[in-house]
């Protein structure tokens with residue numbers, strides 16, 4: 001449960017205070033270690049195949065057709081979820097939902113733990129969530145749940161995720177799907 | 190704003206809840222003739238609200254949001270208070286400012302938008318309570334009028350600081366007793382609509398929200414005049430039924446009663462504003 005962080009502002013023991021930073025370009029973050037992108041992708045795929053209730057959380061940047069890349073990414077997100085046999089629960093906007101959210105149908109950055117607890121999600125992928133909201137949501141999930149989080153980020157990544165892949169665009173997503181299919185065969189899933 | 194941000198990718202559409210799909214398919218974007226008649230048929234820009242059941246502020250919100258001629262390019266600046274509880278539910282750009290600063294923030298946003306998007310119409314609308322507009326924010330409110338900022342200011346006058354539990358405000362009527370004003374108010378209600386006229390507003394209206402059609406007309410006039418001429422001010426009576434001890438279904442009757450006295454419909458239109466309103470009427474937009 002939440003404790004006061006060292007700086008007194010964050011109620012959560014965030015990764016930054018443990019000295020964990022986002023990976024440099026070309027690298028990925030796996031727990032606290034810097035690794036090659038491919039290694040991180042394999043570990044992420046393994047987690048998606050072996051942990052309970054794998055779920056993909058697509059955010060506005062892939063849910064809405066605001067440019068060609070977004071349209072392509074949406075198809076890849078769908079394909080990725082199919083390969084993993086994962087559920088898709090959208091984070092379609094960031095408005096705080098009061099008086100209640102429907103955790104079966106959505107995840108919200110202000111209380112992502114509710115969706116994770118309700119659906120007993122033990123592994124998930126964040127993709128297309130704007131960085132400042134992904135940062136909020138991933139911190140809460142890290143502190144409040146035992147969910148393994150995989151951030152497929154188009155920018156610099158998120159140190160609060162269990163696995164962080166940075167600079168992920170459609171080409172990298174295609175690579176991730178290929179690796180996921182390989183891992184699936186190896187695991188005989 | 191590009192309406193593309195409401196266009197959902199086909200590949201993921203089946204996972205998006207229907208109220209969001211409806212924003213793309215059934216909302217009245219891009220139609221300046223939209224109005225309160227769309228309310229029963231079209232997707233509203235406010236889904237639900239977190240105000241007390243029967244609070245007239247919720248009616249005012251529905252009517253105002255249905256009447257904006259250009260919602261896709263409207264930015265609402267709000268302030269702390271009961272009204273601010275509704276903003277998280279609104280499918281429009283809203284900016285929550287520090288209590289009382291709303292007209293200063295709106296001025297900056299309007300000027301920046303004019304500079305950044307010279308070829309586009311962007312309406313900036315301030316929406317705040319009486320405490321924010323007339324007490325703590327009075328300086329910012331009046332100075333935006335003096336400076337002739339091209340923004341519309343809408344005050345939700347519930348004659349009390351409702352959100353903090355019932356303190357008297359400048360707009361409380363003389364003699365009124367509240368939980369946290371036990372001796373009764375000693376001074377008269379501030380005639381804010383008159384201050385707005387004296388401070389340079391080109392269109393000013395005072396009314397209750399008992400008549401949706403009238404609210405629509407006033408809001409459209411205020412926005413069109415602000416776009417072309419200068420500041421406009423709309424003063425709405427949205428009684429706090431909680432603090433004056435009414436039931437959820439009493440609000441309409443309360444407003445109809447006040448329609449006949451201190452909130453009798455009042456409108457001021459400057460010469461320049463008249464010209465705009467006439468033209469918009471001819472164009473069928475009012």
Ligand SMILES: Cc1ncc(C[n+]2csc(CCOP(=O)(O)OP(=O)(O)O)c2C)c(N)n1
Pocket residue numbers: 269270271272287288289317318319320321322345347349350351352353358
């Ligand atoms: C700078 C600042 N001062 C004081 C407050 C406390 N405050 C919150 S809501 C409120 C009263 C709001 O009254 P009003 O503007 O009339 O809105 P209502 O709640 O009545 O709709 C006050 C004083 C605050 N949030 N910020």
Ligand code: SF4
Pocket residue numbers: 239240241244245246271347351352428429430431432
């Ligand atoms: S306290 Fe008053 S103004 Fe606020 S939501 Fe309730 S009825 Fe409306």
Ligand SMILES: [Mg+2]
Pocket residue numbers: 270318319320345346347348349350351358
């Ligand atoms: Mg008030």
